[in-house]
Amino acid sequence: MPAPRFAAETAALPAASLEEVLAGLQLTVPVPVGGPADEVTAADDAAGPGAPPDAESLHVRLLAEGRFVLASWLMQAQEAPAAVVAAHRLAAHAVAMRSSAGSNAAAFADTARQLDADALSDRPDMQMLVYAASVRAGLLSPTAGAAGPLRDVTPGINKAGAAVEELTEALLNAIYSGAYLTARSTDAVAEAAGAEAEHAALTGAAREMLLSGPSRTIRYAAATELWQLWMAAGGFLGAPLTIVASGSRSLDDLAVVRERVRELRSKSVLEAALDQDTRRSSSAKRRQRIEAKARGKILEWTADVTDLLTKWVEATENLTRPRPRARGWRTRWRSCGPG
Numbered sequence: 001m002p003a004p005r006f007a008a009e010t011a012a013l014p015a016a017s018l019e020e021v022l023a024g025l026q027l028t029v030p031v032p033v034g035g036p037a038d039e040v041t042a043a044d045d046a047a048g049p050g051a052p053p054d055a056e057s058l059h060v061r062l063l064a065e066g067r068f069v070l071a072s073w074l075m076q077a078q079e080a081p082a083a084v085v086a087a088h089r090l091a092a093h094a095v096a097m098r099s100s101a102g103s104n105a106a107a108f109a110d111t112a113r114q115l116d117a118d119a120l121s122d123r124p125d126m127q128m129l130v131y132a133a134s135v136r137a138g139l140l141s142p143t144a145g146a147a148g149p150l151r152d153v154t155p156g157i158n159k160a161g162a163a164v165e166e167l168t169e170a171l172l173n174a175i176y177s178g179a180y181l182t183a184r185s186t187d188a189v190a191e192a193a194g195a196e197a198e199h200a201a202l203t204g205a206a207r208e209m210l211l212s213g214p215s216r217t218i219r220y221a222a223a224t225e226l227w228q229l230w231m232a233a234g235g236f237l238g239a240p241l242t243i244v245a246s247g248s249r250s251l252d253d254l255a256v257v258r259e260r261v262r263e264l265r266s267k268s269v270l271e272a273a274l275d276q277d278t279r280r281s282s283s284a285k286r287r288q289r290i291e292a293k294a295r296g297k298i299l300e301w302t303a304d305v306t307d308l309l310t311k312w313v314e315a316t317e318n319l320t321r322p323r324p325r326a327r328g329w330r331t332r333w334r335s336c337g338p339g
Contacts, residue, residue: 102310
């Protein structure tokens with residue numbers, strides 16, 4: 001199984017401000033028995049300057065330092081239960097998350113769907129890791145699917161007291177209501193002007209894609225047919241591009257495009273859509289799966305569309321959010337169902 005990729009998203013968000021918000025929740029992630037990081041270091045030194053730390057000590061240190069990507073690889077190398085590996089991956093994606101429609105939000109949602117919370121019933125450390133990761137993901141993205149793991153691990157977490165249950169209920173209500181955090185600039189006028197210009201540029205780029213996209217061809221005819229189907233006005237790519245090209249700033253349109261970005265950034269969803277729509281677009285003589293270079297070209301062009309849609313989501317969020325009255329983070333509310 002290939003090692004997961006955790007994107008380092010580059011949106012300019014003040015991480016320290018988010019940490020202040022989360023610090024107010026007083027969430028503590030326990031680490032496995034073995035002592036805090038300084039004791040581990042002392043034990044390692046006692047073993048000799050050239051002696052590598054044992055796996056448990058290394059795991060403790062990685063968690064203490066917040067290096068969840070390396071911790072997930074360590075767990076996978078040790079053939080830990082799938083739920084334990086997934087818990088570390090959720091933490092890694094949550095830490096790397098910087099926007100509501102980024103690749104880490106989509107990867108968090110994919111991993112959350114695969115998590116078996118019951119398998120962590122005897123691992124309060126992993127339950128708390130999942131809980132903290134879900135809090136951060138839920139606060140940053142309404143499409144990260146954080147409500148599921150947050151809800152599923154709460155019965156075990158609730159043993160800590162009624163306060164955790166009340167906190168979880170408040171967080172779930174916020175997630176179900178579509179509340180999420182966005183960054184803001186101290187120079188609101190300059191920010192607004194930049195967002196206006198970027199939104200207009202993205203609108204023009206979407207129109208160009210809609211005009212030129214259907215005429216692009218691939219040597220394999222079935223791949224060309226699929227691309228044209230996707231780029232049609234109501235197609236998998238054409239539908240969100242049409243919204244962007246219209247210059248819309250509607251919160252409903254924003255939610256639709258953000259959800260399509262989540263699907264496009266999910267490898268499993270994208271691959272399934274490609275295969276399913278190939279059967280719809282191809283003639284009876286060409287129902288085989290699109291492979292090799294033709295498949296790669298479709299995915300390459302799709303990535304270009306995904307990047308544009310992601311930038312539009314961020315630009316539209318900047319334009320539609322209320323002007324903040326205080327420094328730091330604020331919440332945006334939108335009516336939406338659980339997800």
